[in-house]
Amino acid sequence: MTTTTETNAAGATPDASWAERAAALDAANPLAPCRERFLLPEGVTYLDGNSLGALPAAVPEAVRDGVARQWGEGLIGSWFGEQARWWELPHRLGDRVGALLGAAPEQTVVGDSTSVQIFNTLVAAARLRPGRGVLLTDAGHFPTDAYLADSVGELLGLRVERVRPQEFADAIARHGEDLAVAAFPAVDFATGERWDIPALTRAAHEVGAVAVWDLCHAAGAFPLELDAWDVDFAVGCTYKYLSGGPGAPAFVYANRRHHMQMHQPLTGWTGHAEPFAMHGTYTPAEGVGRARIGTPTILSMLALEAAIGAFDGVDLEVLRAQSLSLTGFFIECCDALLAGRGFALVTPREPERRGGQVTLRHPDAATLVPAAAARGVVGDKREPDLLRYGFNALYNTHADALRAARTLAELCEG
Numbered sequence: 001m002t003t004t005t006e007t008n009a010a011g012a013t014p015d016a017s018w019a020e021r022a023a024a025l026d027a028a029n030p031l032a033p034c035r036e037r038f039l040l041p042e043g044v045t046y047l048d049g050n051s052l053g054a055l056p057a058a059v060p061e062a063v064r065d066g067v068a069r070q071w072g073e074g075l076i077g078s079w080f081g082e083q084a085r086w087w088e089l090p091h092r093l094g095d096r097v098g099a100l101l102g103a104a105p106e107q108t109v110v111g112d113s114t115s116v117q118i119f120n121t122l123v124a125a126a127r128l129r130p131g132r133g134v135l136l137t138d139a140g141h142f143p144t145d146a147y148l149a150d151s152v153g154e155l156l157g158l159r160v161e162r163v164r165p166q167e168f169a170d171a172i173a174r175h176g177e178d179l180a181v182a183a184f185p186a187v188d189f190a191t192g193e194r195w196d197i198p199a200l201t202r203a204a205h206e207v208g209a210v211a212v213w214d215l216c217h218a219a220g221a222f223p224l225e226l227d228a229w230d231v232d233f234a235v236g237c238t239y240k241y242l243s244g245g246p247g248a249p250a251f252v253y254a255n256r257r258h259h260m261q262m263h264q265p266l267t268g269w270t271g272h273a274e275p276f277a278m279h280g281t282y283t284p285a286e287g288v289g290r291a292r293i294g295t296p297t298i299l300s301m302l303a304l305e306a307a308i309g310a311f312d313g314v315d316l317e318v319l320r321a322q323s324l325s326l327t328g329f330f331i332e333c334c335d336a337l338l339a340g341r342g343f344a345l346v347t348p349r350e351p352e353r354r355g356g357q358v359t360l361r362h363p364d365a366a367t368l369v370p371a372a373a374a375r376g377v378v379g380d381k382r383e384p385d386l387l388r389y390g391f392n393a394l395y396n397t398h399a400d401a402l403r404a405a406r407t408l409a410e411l412c413e414g
C-alpha cells in the first residue's frame with residue numbers, strides 16, 4: 001500500500017503468521033476483558049465506532065430502569081427525588097465525561113447536540129474578544145462546524161478564514177491581535193489525522209485569542225489534558241468512542257476561568273441562576289451551569305451514564321497504547337495484504353499523528369465498503385473515495401484488524 005509520499009514494500013508474510021501475531025497481541029491485551037462490557041452481534045467485526053459506538057452491555061437495563069421505575073413510578077418526582085435526581089444529570093455526567101478529558105469537576109456539562117453546542121460556544125468565545133475581526137477555522141472541518149462558523153461570522157460580523165491545520169500557526173501569527181477565535185478539530189474526521197491541541201492552544205493564546213476544540217473524534221479515543229493544556233472551550237459528541245448511543249447528548253467544557261464572563265447566545269431557562277423562580281429576565285447561573293440550555297434528554301443521558309461505565313478502571317494511557325497497537329497492526333496488515341491493489345494510506349503512519357481511525361483511499365471505495373459490510377466487516381465511506389475503519393480499544397481486537405484487511409483483499413480478488 002502506498003502513501004502520497006512513500007511506497008511501503010512489505011514482504012509477503014504467510015497468512016497463517018498474521019493470524020498468529022493477531023492472536024498473540026490479543027492474548028497480551030490488558031483491556032481484553034472490557035470486550036465483555038459490550039454487546040456485539042455474533043460474526044460482525046465492527047469498525048465504525050468512530051461514527052456510532054457499539055452498544056454497552058449496561059445500557060439496556062439502565063434505559064429500562066429509567067423508563068419503568070424512574071419515569072413510570074417516580075413520575076415528576078424523579079427530577080429531584082433521590083430515586084433519580086434527573087435535574088443534576090447534565091452535571092453528574094459532565095463530570096464523568098470531564099474525567100476522561102483531563103478536566104477537573106464542574107467545568108463540563110452534557111446536553112443538546114454537538115451542533116447546538118458548537119454554535120453556542122463559538123459565539124460565547126467570540127464575545128470574550130470584542131473588537132477583534134477574525135474567526136479562524138479548519139478548511140477540512142466536519143461540515144456542521146464549517147456551516148456554524150459561517151453562521152457565527154455572519155451574526156457577529158467576523159471574517160471567517162478557513163485554513164488547513166498545517167497552516168494554522170502561520171495564520172494565527174498573521175492575524176495577531178485581530179484573531180478572536182481559533183476553532184479546530186482534535187482529529188480530522190476524514191483522514192484520521194490528530195492535531196496538536198496544546199501547541200495550537202498556546203499559539204492562539206500568544207495572540208490573545210480563544211481556542212475552541214471539537215473533540216468528537218477524540219473523547220474516549222485517547223487521553224486528553226484539557227486543564228493542563230489550558231484549553232478555553234471544547235465541545236464533542238458522546239455517541240462515537242464514548243458509545244452513548246444514537247443521538248446521545250453532546251458535552252461542553254468551559255475552562256473555569258471563563259465562567260463568570262461567558263455570555264452564550266442560547267439563554268435557555270435551565271442555564272438560569274434560579275430556573276424555578278421563573279423570572280422574566282435571564283440571569284446566568286454561576287459556574288458551568290450557565291452552559292445548560294433546555295430540558296435535558298433524560299433517557300439518552302441515562303444510556304450515556306451506563307455507557308461511560310465501560311471506562312471504569314481503564315487507564316487511558318493503556319487504552320491509547322492498545323488503540324495504537326490496533327491501528328498500527330491494521331496498517332501493517334493493509335501494507336502486506338493490499339499491496340498492488342490500488343489502496344493508499346491516508347492516515348499518517350506516525351503513531352502520535354493518529355487518533356483511533358485509519359482511513360484508506362481506493363477508487364472503488366463506494367462499492368468496497370458495503371461489500372465488506374455484507375461479509376461482516378463494518379466500516380464506512382466518506383466522499384469521494386475514502387474508506388474509514390475506526391478502532392475502539394475497549395472492544396476491538398487485532399483479529400478484527402486482520403479480518404478487515406483480509407476481507408478487502410478478498411474483495412479485490414473478486
Ligand SMILES: Cc1ncc(COP(=O)(O)O)c(C=O)c1O
Binds near residue numbers: 114115116142144145
Ligand atoms: C467533528 C464533528 N463535529 C460534529 C459532528 C456532529 O454534530 P452533531 O452531533 O450535532 O450531528 C460530527 C459527526 O457527526 C463530527 O465528526
Ligand SMILES: Nc1c(O)cccc1C(=O)C[C@H](N)C(=O)O
Binds near residue numbers: 052189
Ligand atoms: N452523526 C452521525 C449521524 O447522525 C448519522 C450518521 C453518521 C454520523 C456521524 O457521526 C458522522 C461522523 N461525524 C463522521 O465522522 O463522519
